[in-house]
Amino acid sequence: MxxxxxxxxxxxxxxxxxxxxxxxxxxxxxxxTKELLSLEPGAEEAYLNQWLGYTETWGDPELREKIALLYKNMTAEDVLVFHGAQEAIFGYMNVMLNEGDHMIAMYPNYQSAYEIAKSVPNCELSLWHIRDDGTKWVVDFDELEALIKPNTKIIAINSPNNPTGYTFTNEEIKKLCEICRKHDIYLFSDEVYKGLELDGDKRDWMADHYEKCASLGVMSKAYGLAGLRVGWLVSKDHETLKKVVKFKHYMSICDSAPAEFLAKVALKHSxxxxxxxxxxxxxxxxxxxxxxxxxxxxxxxxxxxxxxxxxxxxxxxxxxxxxxxxxxxxxxxxxxxxxxxxxxxxxxxxxxxxxxxxxxxxxxxxxxxxxxxxx
Incomplete structure (x- = not known):
């Protein structure tokens, strides 16, 4: 490509x-690394004894369990671990987008979330703009629905949004998921800043509200552990996850064992x-x-x-x-x-x-x- x-x-x-x-x-x-390991008694010794062989393509089972616990309705079977968030985006979009499909991307957004669509022959892309109302950033759901076509396959969003900081409320999360369900559209939800609510209103993960949502998380942003290169997709849509893991076979194959160990320590102290x-x-x-x-x-x-x-x-x-x-x-x-x-x-x-x-x-x-x- x-x-x-x-x-x-x-x-x-x-x-x-x-x-x-x-x-x-x-x-x-x-x-x-020392500061992170100090959070968990016995973690430093265990880390030094970490086996440096291959890890499981889906991710360390214990790590998948800890990621699932961040959500309301997920289990380890709903989690696919990646070498960072970028790999997850690249794999998902390549698997899901085909010639003749239409995709809607919240905009501005992380470039890879919509750039793959531009590289697929005859794949249409529409942008759902976050707009400046003079004091703050806002979105218009009527505008989103007006962009939907019969061949719309994916809506890709990023909330909390980078770069604007715009964040859906829980009511807006439900509304977005209802729109996707009504039109039978897949939802790719980049939520790498989840957990950093500053207004006292804890947001839900979107995948907890919609079975065709793939929720993207990572250790890099909210946790400040970018060097681990550990990200994930969580979804009840196992058919899609199985397709994406086959694409992963051509990318990282599996994650780093030391990185997954450190991610488990971090999530114990989320x-x-x-x-x-x-x-x-x-x-x-x-x-x-x-x-x-x-x-x-x-x-x-x-x-x-x-x-x-x-x-x-x-x-x-x-x-x-x-x-x-x-x-x-x-x-x-x-x-x-x-x-x-x-x-x-x-x-x-x-x-x-x-x-x-x-x-x-x-x-x-x-x-x-x-x-x-x-x-």
Missing amino acids: KINDFRLECYFEKYEFTAPYLLTQSDCESMT DELLERSKNIIRNNMKIADEFFDRYPYLFEKKPITCGPVAYHKLLVDMPVKEFCQLAVDRKGVLLLPSYIYEMDGQYFRMGYGRKNMPESLAKFEEFLIEEKFAR
Whole structure:
């Protein structure tokens, strides 16, 4: 197959490990292997005795059980483990999309969620846009239903959304699942930030509401354990999972045994790790809110209810692409401009999940002052 470049990854390939002030990262603060193992008595010794042979293609049975416990109505048989979330998306979309199918993707979204559709001959793609109402990001379910065609096979969503931070309420989750059920459409639900609710309203996993939903999770984002490269799909649709696992045979085949061990330790302490991430985000939100309050003439702040990212609007008379380029060139501050998502408008993504956000934000403020954007 031929597929377009992954714009976000090409951008990060250039700057992620060279720019000193990463103000746009979408994952939460990580930790050392030793710190993670210290959460569980006896885990360090057990880790050192971990057998380094092949693992099961479906994933370690105990790991699958622990993932299933995150959901209301799932068992280990409903779980397929992957080498990160990207592999899960790539496998699912390649298995499900065929010539003549139509797919609807929430937009903006992670590029691989919709890019596969563009690579399948005569596969149609429609975008369900998250829109800026002037104060916050919103969606329109009537607009979604208007996009549905007789050959619509998949609706792909991402909530909490990266980059906007938009998050479905539980009522909206039920409504979306009802729409999919009414039209007999598969739902691919990217929920990699699940568990980072900041408004006190815990969201349901969508797969708990719809049997043809595949729910995507990962250790990378909410848990801050991106180096493990452990993700999963959960679904009651075993027929689809069996097709996807056969595609996995041509990718990773199986996960890393040490990574699966560490993922099991992490999930034993799921609540603790998620609360750790939420506390970092909350503290950074206070600092960021004070920052934006100082510069209402430069930025239009957008609120977030869940997850570590927000998509703010730039108000200066300069293309956002040039503004972000200037910030990284002059002060090493990395932001993610909207053109990376092929979006119109003066938007940039800011990440709230890292402990060094205050330092990066202070450097960004230096940039604004030195370049005379600030009054």
